[in-house]
Amino acid sequence: MTSFTSRWRRSLAAAALAGTSLFSVAAASAAELVVWCWDPNFNGATMQEAFSRYQAEHPDDTINVVIFDKAAMEQKLQAQLASGSTDGLPDIVLIEDYRAQKYLQSFPGAFEPLNSHIDYSTFAPYKVELATLNGQTYSLPFDSGVTGYFYRTDLLAEAGFGPEDLENITWDQLIEIGKTVKEETGQILLPIDPTGSDWIRIMLQSAGSWYFDADGNVTIAGNPVFKAALETYQRLIASGITTPVSGWTEYTGSFTSGKTLSTFSGVWMTATIKANPDQAGQWGVAPSPRLDGVEGAGNASNLGGSSWYVLSSAPQKEMAIDFLATIWGSDVDFYQKILVNQGALGSLLAAREGEAYQASDEFFSGQPVWQNFSDWLAEIPAVNYGIFTEEADAAVVAQVPAITSGGNIDDIIAAIDAQVRQQTQ
Amino acid sequence: MSKSLALIGRALTYLALSLAAFVSIFPFFWMVLGTTNTSADIIRGKTTPGGALVDNIIKFLNSFDIARVLFNSFLIAGLGTVLTLLVASLAGYGFEVFRSRFREKIFGGMLLMLSIPFAALMIPLFMMMASFRIINTYQAVILPGIASIFVIFYFRQATKAFPSELRDAARIDGLKEWQIFFYVYMPVMRSTYAAATIIVFMANWNSYLWPLIVLQTNEMKTLTLVVATLTAGYTPDFGVIMVGAIAATLPTLIIFFLLQRRFVEGMLGAVK
Numbered sequence: 001m002t003s004f005t006s007r008w009r010r011s012l013a014a015a016a017l018a019g020t021s022l023f024s025v026a027a028a029s030a031a032e033l034v035v036w037c038w039d040p041n042f043n044g045a046t047m048q049e050a051f052s053r054y055q056a057e058h059p060d061d062t063i064n065v066v067i068f069d070k071a072a073m074e075q076k077l078q079a080q081l082a083s084g085s086t087d088g089l090p091d092i093v094l095i096e097d098y099r100a101q102k103y104l105q106s107f108p109g110a111f112e113p114l115n116s117h118i119d120y121s122t123f124a125p126y127k128v129e130l131a132t133l134n135g136q137t138y139s140l141p142f143d144s145g146v147t148g149y150f151y152r153t154d155l156l157a158e159a160g161f162g163p164e165d166l167e168n169i170t171w172d173q174l175i176e177i178g179k180t181v182k183e184e185t186g187q188i189l190l191p192i193d194p195t196g197s198d199w200i201r202i203m204l205q206s207a208g209s210w211y212f213d214a215d216g217n218v219t220i221a222g223n224p225v226f227k228a229a230l231e232t233y234q235r236l237i238a239s240g241i242t243t244p245v246s247g248w249t250e251y252t253g254s255f256t257s258g259k260t261l262s263t264f265s266g267v268w269m270t271a272t273i274k275a276n277p278d279q280a281g282q283w284g285v286a287p288s289p290r291l292d293g294v295e296g297a298g299n300a301s302n303l304g305g306s307s308w309y310v311l312s313s314a315p316q317k318e319m320a321i322d323f324l325a326t327i328w329g330s331d332v333d334f335y336q337k338i339l340v341n342q343g344a345l346g347s348l349l350a351a352r353e354g355e356a357y358q359a360s361d362e363f364f365s366g367q368p369v370w371q372n373f374s375d376w377l378a379e380i381p382a383v384n385y386g387i388f389t390e391e392a393d394a395a396v397v398a399q400v401p402a403i404t405s406g407g408n409i410d411d412i413i414a415a416i417d418a419q420v421r422q423q424t425q
Numbered sequence: 426m427s428k429s430l431a432l433i434g435r436a437l438t439y440l441a442l443s444l445a446a447f448v449s450i451f452p453f454f455w456m457v458l459g460t461t462n463t464s465a466d467i468i469r470g471k472t473t474p475g476g477a478l479v480d481n482i483i484k485f486l487n488s489f490d491i492a493r494v495l496f497n498s499f500l501i502a503g504l505g506t507v508l509t510l511l512v513a514s515l516a517g518y519g520f521e522v523f524r525s526r527f528r529e530k531i532f533g534g535m536l537l538m539l540s541i542p543f544a545a546l547m548i549p550l551f552m553m554m555a556s557f558r559i560i561n562t563y564q565a566v567i568l569p570g571i572a573s574i575f576v577i578f579y580f581r582q583a584t585k586a587f588p589s590e591l592r593d594a595a596r597i598d599g600l601k602e603w604q605i606f607f608y609v610y611m612p613v614m615r616s617t618y619a620a621a622t623i624i625v626f627m628a629n630w631n632s633y634l635w636p637l638i639v640l641q642t643n644e645m646k647t648l649t650l651v652v653a654t655l656t657a658g659y660t661p662d663f664g665v666i667m668v669g670a671i672a673a674t675l676p677t678l679i680i681f682f683l684l685q686r687r688f689v690e691g692m693l694g695a696v697k
Contacts (some may be wrong), residue, residue, distance in 0.1 A: 031695055034641075034642075038550070038657045039657055040488065040654070040657070064642065064643065066641070066642060066643055066653050067643075067657060068637070068650075068653075068657060069653045069654055069656055069657040070657055072637050072650075072653060073658075075634075076637055076638055079548055079551060079638050080551065080638070081641075082548055083548045083552045083555065084552070085551065085552055085555035085556075085560075087555045087558075087560045087561045088561050088641040162446055220433045228571040249468055249663075252468060253469055253470070254467065256465065256469075257468075257469045275464070276465055317650075345636060410647075
């Protein structure tokens, strides 16, 4: 039977090939490294830069960086891993940090642990933690989403606030500032997208908490940080210092056009803000605010970020690991270059000793923004993103209308908790 | 009195039609406008022409190997369309013209298969292509779409209008069955073929999910995949995306306008 099937298969394949074998493209030469990622100007460009440095020592090797839309790449990778066929998979793939555990736990054996090749103590601890499963770490930590509070210095100054007023403040202090700004100049401080959950991710991690604990158990009901986050969000909305925006374009358009004065986001937002050269010198960055009255609350948090993973089936596995370890794992100069060219803030802690990290940025009113960000980076509490972060996000977003309209927070938490538990069973 | 009422009625009709036209045309207008503006201007909601058109086009052309991508797209869509029309029209013709005890059962079974969503077929199909060792080839994209049940159904319905007298006459003149199909049926049904060409070409040209899954390298990507790539990343350049969107829309528009008259005939099922 088996021989029949395989013969049938082979003849069918042969027929198919004969029928339309026109211009099939042969796989390239032996030492070509294939990488999948999702941003030609950001992670794709940094990967190219990294490899051109590696090439100096290995002139015969080449790299093929394949760019996909992020959601598309995830779908593709997931479909292919699920099919069990490793044909055509890349050597290295970029995975968003929030999804790391989902991939590691859903496809055991698909990714290569790198503990014996990489010294993880040189990277930001929270980045290492999120890619660790059963004592093995699988990632080469790449860009961090260390958060900051981005604000228009010129417009806040009109209401009498300077950078020193925004250093290490709480959310409630920010609300007071927003109210004063509104009274003095009539302007709105923050855009908030009610269909997004960025704010809760930032608030939770800033206090070392998440939807799940280290063992993956749901920690929503009875979690004081979660409750404080929702209450803070409710106060933010009720104070009238925010304006609702829908979708990414309207959100970024709001603060880059001056309709709103600030936003809290990951360091990668820098590129979007700096895409408006006419606003040079009118921006500043402070640490993101911390939660009031919560134990362990800090001003350092994270939003987004991604890391490189080597596939166990990689045709060029040895080379991929050697490349990641030598360039990404230790080349401080490389990190200076991608900071300047791509605005990429890597997770290698030693990078902050380099020249580019030391420099101040004229766009941000001469503040030493990179030094600041790398300070905050080292302070980000490690949490377990688990495998159901998206489901939990969706449960939170579903309750945003209830929070906004002043609903009872305990009831809302119970509803979120129930939905998450139902989906994670 | 009734005249003025009719006038008001007409005015209202035109108002409604104008509104509908505005709603359907504005996105196109906005897309064309977007090609002339910088990304920052588009985000700010600028609705006047800007001066960034050349810049956007250059950036679009530089972001990938445009000749290769167009070649891939045209080859996959073109060859896919020709093969699909050939196979599906043969099948549709056969189903309608030749009688058999199992005909309706098989056809019913095929129609049932239309209801299986592609997401359910994707992974098995991928495994199949992997076992044929044709991942990342044109045939992997083209083959699964050739026996399109929808197009077979469409041709069977259209064949109902094909006069059996023509077939009988051709038989009396001594034509074999395959000759009847190629020399009599195909020319007579050209409107149907034209309509099917538009439908199949558009479907192949816009096809996204399957090519995404089965094509692996930059050299094999189609225009649809590349335009999707433009939206990737943290700071998408909307001006360039608009150029890409227009580049991806133009071929189907051109084909539609070329075949428009026949398309309408074909949809009406006209046989001369």
